Amino acid sequence: MQIIEQTRPDLDKILEKAQQLIQQRLIPLESELMGKSWEEMAPRLAEVRQEARNQGLWVPQMPKEYGGMGLSLIEHAQLMEVLGQAIFGLYVLNCQAPDAGNMEILHEFGTDEQKEKYLLPLIDGQIRSCFSMTEPDYAGSNPIYMGTVATKDGGDYVIDGHKWFTSSADGAAFAIVMCLTDPEGESPYLRASQIIVPLDTPGFEHIRKIPIAGHAGGGWISHSEVKYNACRVPQTNLLGGEGHGFSIAQTRLGPGRIHHCMRWIGICERAFHLMCERAATRELAPGKPLATKQTIQIWIAESRAEINAARLMVMDAARKMAAVGDKAAKVEISVIKFFCANILQKVVDRSIQVHGALGITDDLPLAFWYAHERGARIYDGADEVHKSRVAREILKGYGVRV
Ligand SMILES: Cc1cc2nc3c(=O)[nH]c(=O)nc-3n(C[C@H](O)[C@H](O)[C@H](O)COP(=O)(O)OP(=O)(O)OC[C@H]3O[C@@H](n4cnc5c(N)ncnc54)[C@H](O)[C@@H]3O)c2cc1C
Numbered sequence: 001m002q003i004i005e006q007t008r009p010d011l012d013k014i015l016e017k018a019q020q021l022i023q024q025r026l027i028p029l030e031s032e033l034m035g036k037s038w039e040e041m042a043p044r045l046a047e048v049r050q051e052a053r054n055q056g057l058w059v060p061q062m063p064k065e066y067g068g069m070g071l072s073l074i075e076h077a078q079l080m081e082v083l084g085q086a087i088f089g090l091y092v093l094n095c096q097a098p099d100a101g102n103m104e105i106l107h108e109f110g111t112d113e114q115k116e117k118y119l120l121p122l123i124d125g126q127i128r129s130c131f132s133m134t135e136p137d138y139a140g141s142n143p144i145y146m147g148t149v150a151t152k153d154g155g156d157y158v159i160d161g162h163k164w165f166t167s168s169a170d171g172a173a174f175a176i177v178m179c180l181t182d183p184e185g186e187s188p189y190l191r192a193s194q195i196i197v198p199l200d201t202p203g204f205e206h207i208r209k210i211p212i213a214g215h216a217g218g219g220w221i222s223h224s225e226v227k228y229n230a231c232r233v234p235q236t237n238l239l240g241g242e243g244h245g246f247s248i249a250q251t252r253l254g255p256g257r258i259h260h261c262m263r264w265i266g267i268c269e270r271a272f273h274l275m276c277e278r279a280a281t282r283e284l285a286p287g288k289p290l291a292t293k294q295t296i297q298i299w300i301a302e303s304r305a306e307i308n309a310a311r312l313m314v315m316d317a318a319r320k321m322a323a324v325g326d327k328a329a330k331v332e333i334s335v336i337k338f339f340c341a342n343i344l345q346k347v348v349d350r351s352i353q354v355h356g357a358l359g360i361t362d363d364l365p366l367a368f369w370y371a372h373e374r375g376a377r378i379y380d381g382a383d384e385v386h387k388s389r390v391a392r393e394i395l396k397g398y399g400v401r402v
Helices: 011-033 038-054 073-084 099-109 112-123 245-281 294-324 330-360 366-377 383-396
Strands: 129-132 149-153 156-167 174-180 192-198 204-209 223-234 283-285
Touching: 011 038, 011 073, 073 245, 073 294, 099 112, 099 129, 099 245, 129 156, 149 174, 156 174, 156 192, 174 223, 174 245, 192 223, 192 245, 245 294, 245 330, 245 366, 294 330, 330 366, 330 383
Parallel strands: 129 174
Antiparallel strands: 149 156, 156 223, 174 192, 204 223
């Protein structure tokens, strides 16, 4: 952790408590729980969640009156780096995706009834949720392009559609579903809405947990393929206004990218620490640790520089967002999204290499991150989408519209 940006007097204490929880409780739990089924993990994680909550470490980004810690974007960003170091860090403080983003949009756009029914139990950790936007048959990189339709019938919406990569759908109580409510609308940006669908609604079909990178799709993280077959929900389940689906999604993306990037920096710091520790202790011959090799020294130096740079860039983007809003900070947000996702891949990969065969075992978290965080370059906007947005914005200043 670098110098703390102390925006409130107790922030250093909060970060210290979180660091202790990571070191003393969550890192040791990784070797005990990884590879186990969710049913085996859940009770152990529930114990640590309660411990965290007892220490006041709970839903950091939600206002205090909702039971959260009321951290600002910049404060929360710094906590995310601490939590990112452990696989279970975010879950234990109930600030993991997709619940965290869903809480934010329910808080900002939900009606009193929706807050009571969905937001409060989510904050309390009684239920989980998912966000259902991407579809197998449409390019997710163009979020206004989709096949799921919600048709009005009496006082209800009837939803039909096929989605995938609905993360955490298995076991979730409800989904926030992005669907077209005005498929022929003149503006493509006003055709879609977000609608809350309880997952016990008749017609909701959980097809499968998608196998990812060699694991069967179960366990700690799951991404589901689902169908909405004439799912009928009351019109009161509409979030925000009709046609506001796209603009609501945009509001969740800016802060979400700051959170993701800082979580990745936390992963980088842990991978970096493991790399240095291994380089210092693994001997090629008596008295000749790996650290004596220049290639390894270069990986250490380059990783240090890249992690420092990534953190400074994210904090700079967060400051700009806090000062002038997401729209004015869109270049900075896109820059950190692809930059940090790529630093993450590099640092984890180097750390694996320094560990040799041990690096790809499940005795360390590195192989888990190597497989699961590959998605960082795809979700919340693939690298190429962000790079082209950055270039487009810059080129506008040169009179070119591309
Ligand atoms: C781990 C993970 C978790 C996810 N969780 C969720 C979730 O909870 N809910 C949900 O709805 N979705 C989720 N997604 C889906 C994610 O949002 C999409 O994968 C993403 O939007 C990209 O869409 P796509 O996969 O359809 O790729 P496509 O849109 O088909 O794009 C494929 C590739 O084409 C290239 N490309 C695309 N556009 C451009 C462009 N403009 N310029 C140059 N190249 C381009 C990029 O290389 C891109 O990777 C998740 C994805 C992952 C990997």
